[in-house]
Amino acid sequence: MKLVTAEEMKRLDQLASSAYHVPSIVLMENAGLRVVEVISRHFQGKVRGKRIAIFAGKGNNGGDGLVVARHLMNAGAEVQVFMLARTEDLKGDAAANLQILQKMKARIYCITEERHLQRVDIVLLYTDLVVDAIFGTGFKGAAMGLPARVIQLINERGKPVVAVDLPSGLEADTGKVLGPCIQARYTVTFALPKLGLILEPGAQYVGELIVADISIPNSLIEGQPLKHNLITEEWCRSLLPRRKPWGHKGDFGHVFVIGGSPGMTGAVVLAGEAALRSGAGLVTVGVPRSLNPVIEEKLTEVMSKPLAETEGKVISVEALPQIEAFLEKVSVVAVGPGMSTDFAPVNMVRQLILRLSVPAVIDADGLNALAGKVDILKEAKVPLVITPHPGEMARLTGMAVDEVQDNRVHVARKAAEEWGVVVVLKGAKTVVASPSGEIFINPSGNVGMATGGSGDVLTGVISGLIAQGMQVLEAAVVGTFIHGKAGDEAVQEKGRMGLVAGDIIDRLPEVLKGMER
């Protein structure tokens, strides 16, 4: 599903009027009607007599609210409209709808001074439902002054709120909530979801999200170069490889996981098992020679390959010829789980990337090996996926973690475009970015997955899908979704605190089974 920024939405709005001659006031009317439908559903169709307080800002979001007021009045509801602006401040379509309401003798109060809040507080006490039409896509920064106080009052009274287009106080493009923000029961957003409704923390204020058609022509929407996407289950289902009944394990690829070091053997085991549970035909984990007996103990279906090691029992540069020779037998490499950041494995990774002859997923210490040497990624001759968590992304970009987290979409896109790789920037609402700047936001997953080894599992899932012939971008998108969905299934049973990475692997088969075609 496509997502939009405020700017893109404005352009759609303008083109609908200028290129398709859909008058903007028709769009506003439709927006209002869609909101009324949700309100009617909330009251099981019985709107008559319901006490509804509508809060309208000075822009077109407020205009939508005035349309809602008109239709609710006609439906017999007891409507009170609070304008967070002077009536003369309204322009265009919003002003037109205000005039209509004035002609209808609607109860309209302007909240322009602190003392006006008393009335708001009293009305809220007896209100059945609130309509938030204060700010929409025009909002930036933090709500302050009277609007902020009104938002706080509405939240404190705890009545159900229908947010028009966006909960007021939330930034459409970033999902940032820098001040008070409406906690909505429903958000009726127009045409396409705004990025900020999906990103954190904005997504926590949305309630039930309804994407409402307001008659912007589909051909106009499809014709726009919209580069933000929400990953959906149906889309992932359509991308999953089909299994031919006569297939044999050779058809489903061979994953080679390279990593492991003393005390960190579990990471390669998790990655290897996850790859197998994601449908790969064969999986081999390459570990320092001394650790191989321990790994063999832990593995059954997954094979292992002892690699040349240093005295410290980490993978040494001498392992490169062995690894290169083995590349002929595999379909994809996963580099990094538990590898350690000793000089030798770091050096090995930096050289391996230039010699890869199959796609690779680079994760964890494989990424830490590239801090300060990130240009190596640009010289790879094969498609790459990197799967940094925010700390690893900070090390790769030289930014502070907060800076990365503050601009997740921008940071992921810039890295993907500059380094020419698929970037999976993990975290709440993982962002997948392609070298062409396409963005895919993952809605699945939960905080229970913030546990050691969860990233190793994701590396295995993505590698397992690439082994079965998926393009690296599709494997990253689908793998991220499946990994999160398996975590969502696991947390139902294990809870957010008790969930461990192995629980995610255990749920992969049922998630995949539910998506097979």
Ligand SMILES: NC(=O)C1=CN([C@@H]2O[C@H](COP(=O)(O)OP(=O)(O)OC[C@H]3O[C@@H](n4cnc5c(N)ncnc54)[C@H](O)[C@@H]3O)[C@@H](O)[C@H]2O)[C@H](O)CC1
């Ligand atoms: N096709 C569509 O998308 C349609 C959208 N509609 C509605 O229009 C709003 C966008 O309206 P706009 O006038 O651009 O801005 P807002 O109403 O969201 O904001 C009002 C006003 O608020 C000011 N402002 C911005 N930030 C702050 C702040 N931090 N504090 C105080 N004031 C702030 C700014 O000056 C804005 O002008 C969209 O959401 C839809 O609801 C159409 O009605 C239907 C078609």
Ligand SMILES: [K+]
């Ligand atoms: K709003």
